[in-house]
Amino acid sequence: MNKSLQKLGQIVSRQNIIRYSIRYASNDSNKLRHSTILIQDGVNVQELPIIVRRLSGKDFIILDNNLVPDEEHTNTISETNNKEELAEIINGFNRCVTTDEIFKILDTMPAEEVTPLVALHALQKTYELDNNKVFRNDYSKYIGSDESENFTRTAILNQLIDRICHTNNNDVLVKGLELLSKDVFKSNTKSVKEKLKDEIILQISQNKFTLKQVCDTVRILSDCGNRQLIDTLWVGITERIDEINETNFIDVFQTLLFFKKSRRPITYTLEKKMIAIWYKLKSDDICKLLPVLSKTNVPALRFLEVTSKWIHTNIHTLSEDQLRTIIIHLSDLDYRDSNIENALERYIKMKSIQIKDPTVMAAIMDYCYKFRIRSVHIMQGCAEYLIIKQKELSPVHFKSLFLPFGHLVFKPLNGIQFWKCVEQFLDEKFVNFKPNDFLDVMLACVYLKNYPLNFVDKVFNPFFLDRLQVKDDFNKNQIQRMKSGVNGEKENLRSMFNSYKVNFSLNFKLFLGMGVFWICDISQRYIKTNLFFTTILDTITCSQGILIFVLFIAKKRIMKQLMDVYNKKILGLNPMRNSTSRSTTMTVFTVNSVGGNDMDSKYKK
Template identity: 25%
Template sequence: MALVTLRRNLCHLSDFRVYGALVALRSLPVNPTNKVVTGHLHPWFSSLLPEPARVLSHPVCGKNFHSENGNNLAPLGGQRFPQVHDWDALDQNFKNEGEQLFYRRLNSLTSWEEVLSFLSTLEILPVTWAAGALRRICEVEKGDSDQRLSKEILENSAFQALCFQLEQQLSRLSNTDLVTALQTLSLLHVNHQSSLVLNLVAECQNRLQAGVLEASNLCLLGETLIGLQDPGCVTLGLIIHQLQGKKLETFTPEDVVAIYRILQTYSDKVNQHQTFLNMINNFSLSVVSYLSPKSVSQVLAALVVLDQTQAHPLIIKLGRYAVRHVPHFTNEELRKVLEAFIYFGLSDRFFTKALEQLIVSHCLSLDPGVISRVMEYCSRKLILSKPIFNAVAETFVCQSEKFSPSQISELIEPFGKLNYLPPNAPAFFRKVENVLFTDFNRFPPKMLLQVLHSCSLIECHPVNFLPKIFSPFFLQQLQGEESYLDRLNLAQLTQLFLTSVLECPFYKGPKLLPKYRVKSFLTPCYSLETPVDFPFYKSVMMALIDLLGKRIYFASKVLTPYCYTIDVEIKLNEEGFALPFTANEDVHKRIALCVDGPERFCSNSNHLLGKEAIKQRHLRLLGYQVVQVPHHEVEMLKSRLELVEYLQGKLFPQKTSVLW
């Protein structure tokens, strides 16, 4: 007779110390149903040299078994001994229970010391648990930062033992655990040339070539190889090829984001995968609502790199979901979203409203790069958001030293372009002037000219800098290695010179040489004026003919000697009679009629753009009577007759009837 006592000890659950089973066998023949553990199990990290596989027994708690012949065991209570398959099921239950307890305790730990200390209490550590422990170290040490693993961790003997066990038992890891382990080491910035990382990569490549990786494993492996900064075009190409063979329904939202990031590295060969990319673009419409703020920014950034302008429905939907994530984006994520909005020309009033709330409340804590992108977004879409502009102006006064020259240029330009002076304008432009004086040589010539020209648009004339930018030395720097100066730069220089003559008569410094002056500000691509809106312009022309009687009494699109083009010019004699536009004598007054369509105003606003405001300002100083005909006033009129009466009131406010 032999008495076998199997005892299960999971006491002290809070410490989760799992001890090996104590098995007492008395001169019994080997039975297939017996689970034998020979010797005492030592802690896992103290004996990692190659050895026969160890067996973990899961003893039954509180049961005494009696055997008559050493072969037929039965419980003392009369129950029959379980068959072999019952033992297997029992082992599996205990294995699952132990795994759950292990991960529950592991996830409660908050530092790498606690993780390694916890592992040292375990008698054995399956390789899958080792992979989980490594992942937990990554979670508690890295967090949301991009820091490298500290030298103290790397040199810790228990951590080295953990890595050694993984390296020795790679073949026992599941596909998911294998790829996850490689991703973890990549995130922890472990030396990419270490034997563990190289062996993990080799094992992943072997399984990739064998075609046994599922879609999620392929996506995770692709992202990880990109993070290792030496992905290998062949490997990534094979991953993309195998992904194309997977069913779209098997892709999770995380997989979709990973696919975009993988294809992003293949941007130079995007045409080869455009069919697959089109399928992903269409499928992504169904997963946008499940994407996190980080994922939304990553997909938008990838679409920019891949130049997916044809994926308009996806871009629009991502833009709408980005609105609700604005308060939750990190600085980098928000910057990527803004760049995508700028690149694809997106504009959303709810997105702008969310930006206003963010900028007003957190502008001082935002990265200068994000602030400059917000201003660029407003500038590109002609959005005059006074809360944003005011908050940015205040931030620049307080933190100007944080901004680079390019960021300063991107910040200043919208104020001039959209013709807006913030409440703290004196302090704001005094700070701009101080920064330019201090770091004048840090600004590239074209960037410096852009800043000074933007200031002049809103009557903040950079008189102290005019001698420098009109000098031959600066003009030579501006030209650089090109054989000629850029047309836009010449137009900006000419307008600054005209500003110095008309608005700064006290300026007595160097003048801009005639060879650097343009003849017209209205030129294709480099215009400092906005062309007329032709349908609106045509309707005004027809009403003018009705008002004045003949087409001869006004001229259209007249180029003045001062570079500006007048939409409509009307000449009057001393008595107020309209003269033919060919007349050069007896001209007492010249009327410059500005037919201002929607393109000459800020978006959804009646606020005139900076380049149109300076044009009208200069025309008045040149002696013209400027009469503005804005589209928002004309659109309120119901008939052509009302338009004629409207123009009469604008052109001849003192007369009850028109003379010609």
């Protein structure tokens, strides 16, 4: 116990302050125990799971992960079999068509020749034949069919797994664990399987696994459902931060999906590393990084800031599929900054009409619509793309491309051609639109004050409304807003038509009146001998004022307006402001109105 306390003191006195909280386990059968450790990083303190190896019932040691691996623990071991002998044994296993043949070969081999590598190949071939047998036949026929056969099989598998556990080759351990996860028969080998897992966990805790081997182990344990064991493997990653580079960064980053309690220290480690190597990452790395951020609850702000910097620098290297993937995941993560906006503007300027996949432009416009990005370059590029690629678009793509114009109130420069293509597309693909999508497009037209009068009859149609099945308030509000916009446009058109009608009537009457007077004046010059006609023409010419008064002034509406103006002038009232005037009879009028409508009069004698 004193030695253990001395060891603990050595660890605590290191440069990084680590506080340990050990919890004893009551079971004495296993040599590994789960415990917790308190790690303080600045103001952050976190409790993390670790592995403790027991020496006896009362004494234990804490695994020091900073120790240099012993020379005997290397990735290459000296097998007793030479390469030729090993190849011959493996070929013998490959020629077997049943598990009994494999067991017979193992029975004839001396025990010292069954090395961990030989045991691994024998185990691999056994599981391969078993799985093939199950997949080709009914699974239930082969479970418990022969107790003696199952007993023999279990005994041999236990020996093979036990032999694998005693290897110094970590690749053999990882491969053996992967094979055990594929055992469809679920043989009675639980004890040796746990022994193999404990051996792997122990090697990782002692920092004897490479970074790739740790990542592979995490994935295999995840397939086996061992979440508790996975959370203890964080030391295998954080202790090898110097080995993380641009080639294995994403492999390590994807392991965040499998950690739960110990996800935060790995996240901090990867944050520091990504800031250092972000410019070396490839396009595929960024496409794999963002989905992990979407699925996990790790603090993603720093990762996204570095990612946006990478996108701003390398957007020209992205393929269309990669750009679509990145934009969709950035939208899911609710992230937007100036680097991404500038990068998208440059991309649209360079490749707007050259984009082959409409889903790429649709993803960009959905992103702009969600974050209210009203970029002239992006919107105008989308308008040109819609005009040129009109025939290649589906209704879903068209909706994504068109809606931002309405909700962001952006009118393209080539408006006539743009609206012509929009109207043509809506007319041709009307039956292919989902009712809700078509209503969204109509509403966007209303926002732009380009009212879709040609499609009103199609929307307010029993067949369309039956497809729509208006049940929720959202659809009702959409229809009501579109109807209000269309009705408002009809009122504007009606008032405009009435004003045109009045102007036309006045001009036409004036044209007729002045035409008659002009004809009379010309006729009077040529007809001078006939006094009767001359008198009639003079009378008509003199009655110009009367005719103008009858045609233009002698109307009920005009007379009413003239009387209102006359009365106001007589009374000395100003209809646009509060005023007080005094008459000779000392009558005081107080007018409170806007436009002369409301009037309160007080009389004082």
